[in-house]
Amino acid sequence: ETGVTQSPTHLIKTRGQQVTLRCSSQSGHNTVSWYQQALGQGPQFIFQYYREEENGRGNFPPRFSGLQFPNYSSELNVNALELDDSALYLCASSSGTTQETQYFGPGTRLLVL
Amino acid sequence: AQRVTQPEKLLSVFKGAPVELKCNYSYSGSPELFWYVQYSRQRLQLLLRHISRESIKGFTADLNKGETSFHLKKPFAQEEDSAMYYCALTDQAGTALIFGKGTTLSVSS
Numbered sequence: 481e482t483g484v485t486q487s488p489t490h491l492i493k494t495r496g497q498q499v500t501l502r503c504s505s506q507s508g509h510n511t512v513s514w515y516q517q518a519l520g521q522g523p524q525f526i527f528q529y530y531r532e533e534e535n536g537r538g539n540f541p542p543r544f545s546g547l548q549f550p551n552y553s554s555e556l557n558v559n560a561l562e563l564d565d566s567a568l569y570l571c572a573s574s575s576g577t578t579q580e581t582q583y584f585g586p587g588t589r590l591l592v593l
Numbered sequence: 594a595q596r597v598t599q600p601e602k603l604l605s606v607f608k609g610a611p612v613e614l615k616c617n618y619s620y621s622g623s624p625e626l627f628w629y630v631q632y633s634r635q636r637l638q639l640l641l642r643h644i645s646r647e648s649i650k651g652f653t654a655d656l657n658k659g660e661t662s663f664h665l666k667k668p669f670a671q672e673e674d675s676a677m678y679y680c681a682l683t684d685q686a687g688t689a690l691i692f693g694k695g696t697t698l699s700v701s702s
Contacts, residue, residue, distance in 0.1 A: 484636075513688075513689070521694055521695075522679050522681075522692030522695050523637070523679075523690070524692070525684075525688075525689035525690060528688050535688060536686055536688035536689055538689060572690075581639055581642070582639075582690060583639075584638065585636060
């Protein structure tokens, strides 16, 4: 069984740029959730994708967008990067949408200068 | 509003001592509660969830609806328990996990 993988592991961008983060879900999982974890904070829910449709969204602006592909992998896109977007971005996959255990990837650390 | 509060940023204990990591929550209805753990250089992983009532690695957690708490306990701490612990609950839609800020547990010999 393959776990959740994320790429890249680290990246550095400048303010105003755009970034795409990628996530491959665990084998057999059809749901992907994205979280932002700022330094010293717990993860904050960005949104969830279930069978290629957005299934819930946290309190993040529209410049945070996502996609899920037919193989259930997912992308998180952030436009017009701001300094406060510097964080660890976590992807989690699960086998359903409601209260199923979410399995986390190692995260992508984004630094915005 | 749904919220999880972990009042302690850091908890330091000696090996063999009892451990209690505190978690309080605010939620309308019956929450589904979790403890996640992150060991050094490892990914965030589920430790236990309320609904399964399991004891994992000697840890237990009891839901107290009157006090809106879900404290994590272990009678005898081990050095390998040193990690960051997050309490979490699912939102009303059952979609998102809402996390506390986490407590670092440090167990020394």
